[in-house]
Amino acid sequence: MRKLHILTLGLLFTFFSSCDTVNQIAGQMGLGTPTDAEINSGLKQALELGTGYASERLAQEDGYLGNQLIKITFPEEAKKIENTLRSIGLGSLCDQVITSVNRAAEDAAIEAKPIFVAAIKEMTIQDVKNILLGADNAATVYFEGKTTSQLEGKFEPIISNSLDKVGATKYWGDVINRYNQVPLVTKVNPDLSAYVTQKAIDGLFYEIAKEELKIRENVAARSTVLLQKVFGYADSQQTGS
Template sequence: MKKINILSASLAILVFASLNVSAQIKLSDIFKKVTEKQGTNTAATGTPSTFEIGQGIKEALQIGVSAGADRLSLKDGFLGNLAVKILMPPEAQKVERTLRGIGLNKLCDNVIVSLNRAAEDAATEAKPIFISAIKQMTLTDATNILLGNKDAATEYFKRVTTSQLMQKFSPIVTTSLNKVNATKYYSDLTTQYNRLPLVKPVNTNLTEYVTQKAIDGLFVEVAKEELKIRGNLSSRSTTLLQKVFGYADKKKI
């Protein structure tokens, strides 16, 4: 009898323990699923803190400006992009038409290609300048960009980087124009034109012209990336970006 009682007690303990473990496992699973669901719902929603806004804007802009600058610094980054392709300076477009009219197409093409190659060289130096501007951005700047116009970030970059870009790009463009023979080609082109009777001589500061056009092209690409992040949900590649720009979407409704 004693043995039977001991055996019964042991079985009871084992059954209870088994049930208890099973209950713990089930409760644990339920808790885990609820926690994960809550985490998923809240991580990318709600009102972001000022710090999160700052970090989110900086993350988004770093992705955008890096992509834009990288594209333009590739071969044909300017030449193959109709939105930023550098054409003849305005005062030289009549020259181009005249020279093409007398069969000097190759000379004109050489000038255009070389101008764009110079801009592509200069674009390689843009990213560090933009990244520096992002790092120096205040929380107020970040909030104004997030809740501002669709080009608020681009306008911010224009305001704080244009002077630095001009200083950095100018010597690079000068070197590149010489390297790709742009100066020579353009000199040949204007010389040919200026020899024609009754024409007004044309003179252009190529370095200044190409530098400005290169910077304009950069801002075109930055604006494109800014619109993508603001309007394309799939471009919000992290939880932080989803939360910050989701909040901005709600504020603008």
């Protein structure tokens, strides 16, 4: 009897531990070909979730600063400024600039969410199908084309105000002034607000591309039956099955 109980418990454990796998398989098999309405709804649902996650994640403290892949550093043309100032013991001033410009980008990030929602609502069924059956970054490319100018218009004043609020403008002015006092250097003064705005948008699209790839490749990321059906269909089309 004891052996029977142990065997029963083992079977139950195996059953429950495999539920996720069963659900994933069910999501990919037997759901049939989605209708145009389901494709439209499913892809838009996925894009709204993905862009929302990306915007919210970047809007958190250290959303940019703590992510080495998108962290905003000195402009390329100002790298020599940073190197020179660090070499004469002013590394802390450079660090203050880097922290403050990333804080400015984090302040702006959440403003991207409604812009993406509006772009998603405007998608035609042909746009949706092209994205669903397109390259792994098809949605990201679409958003870059449709929203970049709006993002620039929305981000720039927020970042400009934030640069003042967090002290970046002052720190940047201090950096430029100290550098321009170094004998024999060529005086420079890159547009900090425009630079941070562009880098903030670049980082945002980088995160959106990650979210897009996740839902295309990770079955577990397809959190509803509709997403399973739509992206399962896309998988079958890509593999020719």
